[in-house]
């Protein structure tokens with residue numbers, strides 16, 4: 100039975116994933132790594148076999164755990180290059196007598212925005228497709244998640260470890276821990292922007308598009324890839340083992356409208372209506388690029404592997420996900 104290490108176990112994706120892996124592969128020993136000790140009861144309840152408390156600053160521990168396990172899942176960060184390089188260096192030190200390690204890395208479709216600045220839909224923009232290896236070869240370190248995707252793809256091509264990348268669209272859904280837990284990276288970005296501005300923004304006419312997925316659609320697919328990684332030899336190149344998972348795609352203005360409504364009910368913004376601004380008024384940093392741009396992706400390969408979104412639209416889910424969240 101392959102042993103599995105889950106990093107980021109207490110996150111929006113990680114907590115659902117731990118439970119789903121144990122449901123689907125009850126005999127595979129699963130180690131959950133996290134720092135929040137109040138989560139112990141949850142992980143015992145979902146039959147995680149081993150709990151290791153620690154932070155990513157415990158570099159020797161992260162490296163030795165990565166070396167020890169047959170499958171390592173990074174559900175913690177798609178931005179932290181030091182972390183991913185540490186994981187890879189540990190995995191590549193596995194003795195030749197052990198089975199080759201497999202890294203399953205979660206990334207994000209922020210990689211594939213067109214860097215438009217008007218906020219308007221651009222029918223000429225590139226649609227990135229996981230079925231086209233040439234698209235995946237274009238991923239570079241300047242992209243939103245490029246600092247981690249590139250070393251993972253390079254390690255996969257070196258071949259000392261096998262790699263799979265599952266690239267998530269902006270993710271909705273509620274934490275498995277209930278309303279006081281993580282909202283997840285996507286919600287944190289957009290709620291944080293709105294709280295900072297005091298209102299929910301959109302840029303231009305707001306027809307630029309965002310791609311979304313529900314955590315309960317994404318997680319069974321990640322579990323499926325864990326199963327593939329533990330039972331089959333890796334097929335093709337590292338670029339072909341890159342899966343884009345997305346459900347609904349809608350205009351930023353609709354996203355902002357739904358977000359404004361729920362954040363207003365929580366007393367976090369001054370109006371239930373979103374406000375039109377220019378990209379420069381959205382502040383500094385990378386986030387303003389997201390809301391001004393188009394995020395056009397297709398997951399034909401993931402769909403062939405069985406990914407099928409069935410959960411409610413993020414426009415609906417958001418009212419519950421954020422509405423019931425305790426800030």
Ligand SMILES: NC(=O)c1ccc[n+]([C@@H]2O[C@H](COP(=O)([O-])OP(=O)(O)OC[C@H]3O[C@@H](n4cnc5c(N)ncnc54)[C@H](OP(=O)(O)O)[C@@H]3O)[C@@H](O)[C@H]2O)c1
Pocket residue numbers: 106107108109110111112113133134135153154155156173174175176177178205206207208266267268269270271281282283284285286
């Ligand atoms: N949610 C989205 O919209 C979205 C979209 C695209 C891609 N992704 C990617 O998918 C992955 C999972 O996302 P998510 O939304 O589930 O993330 P999340 O809810 O923010 O969870 C992050 C996890 O990483 C852990 N972590 C962070 N820093 C740590 C440290 N220094 N030491 C130990 N643990 C640490 C957190 O632990 P604590 O609980 O202790 O903080 C938490 O378990 C990420 O790589 C993310 O970029 C997410």
